[in-house]
Structure formats: structure tokens, C-alpha cells
Amino acid sequence: MSTPHPHHFRPATTHADWTKTDQYHNKYLLSQDEALEFALKNTDANGIPLISVSAAQGKYLYLLAKTLGAKQILEVGTLGAYSTIWMAKALPEGGEIISLEVNPKHAKISTENIAHAGLSSKARVILGPALDSFPTLSPSPPFDLVFIDADKDNNGPYFAAARKLVRTGGVIVVDNVVRNGRVADDSLQTTDVVGVRKLLQMVKDDKGVEATTMSTVGDKGYDGFMYILVNEGI
Template sequence: MATRHIPRFNKPPATTQEDWSKSDQYHNSFLLPDDEALEFALKNTEDNGIPAISVSAAQGAFLNLQVKVLGAKRILEVGTLGAYSTIWMAKALPEGGELISLEVNPKHAKISSDNIAHAGLSSKASVLLGPALETLPTLSPSPPFDLVFIDADKDNNGPYFQLARKLVRTGGVIIVDNVVRNGRVANPEVNTGDILGVRKLLQIVKEDKGVDATTIATVGDKGYDGFMYIFVREGI
């Protein structure tokens, strides 16, 4: 019997944050046009001392495409920060579409509302101030949400998912950001609050028989991380 030939590949060279950022910038130069509203949101957020932890431009574009692919008309976002991701998603909404973003920090809520207004999207996107664990149960599931983006404190990823899950239609999608954390989630020696929050989320999603999910690891401007993509087979 002939022995099957298994090709051997040379181990790729180690890469750095600089490599990942350059790669993002190179691809973006072809695929993402300049956008004044998005650039304003980033600068206004930075100028007001809000941490520069928004999604990357490539990630924002991915969210924008998800809105279009789903034909989403109603979006829920947990964690607004400076509304950079909010604007990316709201730009893809049709007339009459709605995006509700939940933010606990009053300063962040004010700046993000200003950024949304500057983008001309106040008729589509709004910011609700308050702890998301308190605000989520007050939201109406009628009509249900098509897309949920969770990007807030990682300690509460599990409860955020469970509460948002009750608001999403069958065939809807929930995306949870920052679930790889430079590989630390898989490291049993790391047990910080954010890491434990992601592990709890993984267990909750595993036990939920009404969803299908996967984690996609990413490298780029925001370093080595990843997001969980959850398809809701059994929603409302």
C-alpha cells in the first residue's frame, strides 16, 4: 500500500503587533473609504479622555456588513463608549431602522450622543444611560432585535447574553467582542474577572440548545483577540 504523502510546511515567522496593524492598514486602504463622521467620532472620543478601545475600522466594517446581510431593522448594542461601532452599524440601517445602545457612564453617553448627532444618525440611533443589567429587562421585544453586539465589561458577558437572548428573533445574530483576550481565556492560570466572564459565557452558550456559535480569533490594530458569533435558531 502506498504511503500517503503529507506535505510539510515551513513554520511561519513570528509576527508582532506592528505587523498586524500594518496588515489592517494595508487592506483597509483598498476596502474602506475615508469617512468624516467616523474619524470625527474617534477624535472627539480621544479628545474627551475616553479610552481608545473602540473596535477597529475593519471590525466596524464587519458589523456594518452584518447589518446588511441580515437585513437588520432593529439592533441592540451593549456598551457604547464613543459610538464608533454604533455609527458603523447605524449607517447600514434602512429608513425606519432603530439602534439602541446601552451605556453606564454619563460622560461616555454624552460624547457618544454628540458623535451620533454629528454623523446625522440621531433618527436611527439612541443611547440609553444606565447599567445594562437593569436596562435590558425593560426593553421591548416587540419587534424583536435582529442583531445584538455585546462589547461592555467582560465580567458580565454571561448575564448580558442571557438577557439579550430573550429579545432576539429566530434567525437573529448575537456577536460578543473580546472573547480571546490574547489567548488568556484558555490559560487556566489566569483567573481575572474579565477572563472568568468569558468562560462563563462559553458555558452558558454551550448549554443553550437554541443557538449555534463559534469563536473567531483575530489579529489587527486591536491586537490578538476574537469575537463569538452566535446564530439564534430558536428566538422569539
């Protein structure tokens, strides 16, 4: 039996490796975008944590929206509207993304960032607890895409509410479902990991959807997202 060449093995990678890899690929696949850069700078300047999706993840959401031919998108958790702007850029004329945000300061800054991007006709922020805002929504046609990226303990209720508003063939993406591997550690019972576990059980029990979790590493660390295909609308 031949012995593998030692260069075939690499030591465990680090956060620095992940960030370097993101930056390397991004220089080929992502273009400079003044509106997105402004959104990040304005968000940071106003003391809002820079915990939005990475640039590569934002591009993924943009490409997913385009692939679906999305005209109606729902986002739960706006923060500074970085992901909102990415998805809004994928919408055709007449398309709209609605983003639900509970924090008044976040809603104000995100609205500024959306306006600066010239996307106020395609994106709007609804202020208030998302679970209160859901019943006020009656999209016609139903949403093509839902992106959930808010408080993790409410992932299950957010999924249940969004499930009723998504068309058959639509997609729900839930961010931060790996949490640096903590979700799979049953000794941990923090609200964020418990919220993800409840979501996993709900999705497992829902025969009208199919789903998978994709782990991710990059400049945002080690996490992952759940991709949920709605085969039967409610």
C-alpha cells in the first residue's frame, strides 16, 4: 500500500485561514459596491454591531433570489440592511423585500442605508416584534424567499409564521444554525442553541418541506445556515 504524500495533509485551519480564503475568492467573484460599503460603514458609525452576513453570504442570497426569480422576499431581522440591500438588488421592477426589525435605531439606520442605495422603492422596513408583524402580512402572490436572521430563540416561531406565507416551491433560509458547533453539544442549553434545536425538530416533523444544513466557515467564523424547500404551501 502506498503512503500518502505528506503534502496531502494540512493542519486544522484557523479563523485567519478562513478569512484569507474568503478574501481570495471574493476578489475574483465580488465587485466593489459603494452602497454595500456605505451600509457597513454607516452601521458601524452608529454603534450597531457588525454581525450581518459576510460579503460572500450576501452574494449567495442575491444569487438565490435571482435563481428563484423572486419578486416577493421577506426578511426577519434587518440590523443595518446589509443583507436587505443584497437581496433587493436581485429584484425586478415591481419586486419588493419587506424586512422586520424590532429595534428602532436599527430600523432608522437601515432605512437610511436602503435610501442611500437607491432601493427605497424595492425595500421597506417594518418596525416592531416580528411575531406581531407576521399577522399583518398578506403577500399576493406569496413570498418566494424568506431569510430569517434574528434572535435565535425564536427561530421555531419565525419558521412557523413564515411557512404560511411562502409559495409552493419557495425557499426559507435560516442563518446561524451551527453556532461554532455548539448546537450539536447537548451539554449546552443556552437559548440560542435550544432555539435552533427546536427549529430542527419542527422542520423534521413538517412533511411539506425538505431541508438541509450547510456548515460555513469564513470571515464570520464557523457557523451555517438551513436551506428549507417548501414543497407544499399552507
